[in-house]
Amino acid sequence: MTTDPANNELPSYKGNWIQDFLVALVFLTRLPISLRFSFDMSALRTASRCFPVIGIIVGGLSGAVFMVAFAIGLPALLSAFLAIASQTLLTGALHEDAIGDVADGFGGGTTRMEKLEIMHDSRVGIYAVLTLIFVIGMKVVAISSATNPMIIFAILVSAATVSRALMTWGMYLMPSARADGLGHSAGRPPILAPLTATVIAILVAIVSLGNLMGATAFLVAIVSAALMGFIAYRQIGGQTGDVLGAIQQISELGFIIACIAVIS
Numbered sequence: 198m199t200t201d202p203a204n205n206e207l208p209s210y211k212g213n214w215i216q217d218f219l220v221a222l223v224f225l226t227r228l229p230i231s232l233r234f235s236f237d238m239s240a241l242r243t244a245s246r247c248f249p250v251i252g253i254i255v256g257g258l259s260g261a262v263f264m265v266a267f268a269i270g271l272p273a274l275l276s277a278f279l280a281i282a283s284q285t286l287l288t289g290a291l292h293e294d295a296i297g298d299v300a301d302g303f304g305g306g307t308t309r310m311e312k313l314e315i316m317h318d319s320r321v322g323i324y325a326v327l328t329l330i331f332v333i334g335m336k337v338v339a340i341s342s343a344t345n346p347m348i349i350f351a352i353l354v355s356a357a358t359v360s361r362a363l364m365t366w367g368m369y370l371m372p373s374a375r376a377d378g379l380g381h382s383a384g385r386p387p388i389l390a391p392l393t394a395t396v397i398a399i400l401v402a403i404v405s406l407g408n409l410m411g412a413t414a415f416l417v418a419i420v421s422a423a424l425m426g427f428i429a430y431r432q433i434g435g436q437t438g439d440v441l442g443a444i445q446q447i448s449e450l451g452f453i454i455a456c457i458a459v460i461s
Contacts, residue, residue: 206235207232207233207234207235208233208234208235209234209235209236210234210235210236210237210240211234212240212243214247216234216236216240216244217240217243217244217246217247218244218247218250218251219232220232220236220240220241220244220247221241221244221245221247221248221250221251222247222251222254224241224244225248225251225255225288225291225361226251226254226255226287226288226289227286227287227288227289228287237382238382238383239382239383239384241368241383241384241386242368242383242384242385242386242387242390243386243387243390245364245365245368245383245386245390245391245394246365246386246389246390246391246393246394247394248361248362248364248365248394249358249359249361249362249394249397249398249401250358250397251361252354252357252358252359252360252361252362252398252401253354253357253358253401254287255284255287255288255357255361256284256353256354256355256356256357256358257350257353257354258283258284258287259280259281259283259284259353259357260280260349260350260351260352260353260354261350262276262279262280262283263276263277263279263280263340263346263349263350263353264346264347264349264350266279266280267346267349268346272341273340273341273342273343273344274337274338274341276341277336277337277338277340277341277349278337280340280349280353281333281336281337281340284357291442292442292443292445292446293329293332293333293442293446294439294442295438295439295440295441295442295443295445295446296325296328296329296332296439296442296443296446296447297321297324297325297326297328297329298315298316298317298318298325298439299316299429299439299440299442299443300322300324300325300327300328301315301316301318301321301322301324301325302314302315302316302432302433302439303324303428303429303432303433304322304324305322305324309374309432309433309434312432312433313374313375313433313437316433316437316439332446332447332450335450335454336449336450336453339453339454339456339457340352340353340453340457342457342461343457343460348460351405351406352405352406352414352452352453352456352457353453354401354405355398355401355402355405355406355411355414355452355456356414356418356449356452356453356456357449358397358398358401358402359398359401359402359414359415359418359448359449359452360418360422360444360445360446360448360449360452361394361398361445362391362394362395362397362398363398363418363419363422363444363445363448364441364442364444364445365386365390365391365394365395366391366395366422367422367426367436367440367441367444368383368385368386368390368391368436368441369385369386369388369390369391370426371426371429371430371435371436371440372434372435372436373435373436373437374429374433374434374435374436374437374440375437398415399411399415402414402415406456409459410455410456410459410460413455413456413459414451414452414453414455414456414459415452416455417451417452417454417455418448418449418451418452418455419448420451421447421448421450421451421452422444422447422448422451424447425440425443425444425447425448426440426444429443
């Protein structure tokens, strides 16, 4: 999309697939992309259907890093660390920061308002540190336990795709816990957004991993996301941007562990 050089105003967001993909890419990664249209956070309502597509990109990079590292003779454990590190670099540790905030808020606050206030605080507490150690550590150990690089590539792509599709269900099913912030500003997506995201995620998981592993891991990811959503609802009454990021991390971890369990 181009603009009239004499007009400094950018065209407005129209909500087509290309724009939704670009909005999702800008929001979920740190790629230096200059958009030729204007949008606000409400664009995420429809752009959320492209969240799993961004997962394909993030998981693809992570899987490629593992394959290259393993191919040049690096140990599987180190290759797995590099794979996860590449994800955090591409996303700017967006979801890792989110689950850390959730852990600090839910662990350190006694009332709903205290929990929300702690989650909004940029300082990192012991709950966040321990949670990130456990989550990243379990991912790395699980990935390194499989010796077939092609299987690891497929797992990483599928896990990143499915977990980001489940974020759209968090946006759709859970009320906003704040009167401001991402969850409130983005709003509730139309039902077609999570349904479309789910279809994309199912296709990627089944094609990449086969019926048994793909379906099993998908179900475990759903249960993991639902559990995280239930905890958030009990703790603060709904979702925030941090809660959505925590849903992504927990469901991705559940997906990876389920795949390794099937392989074993």
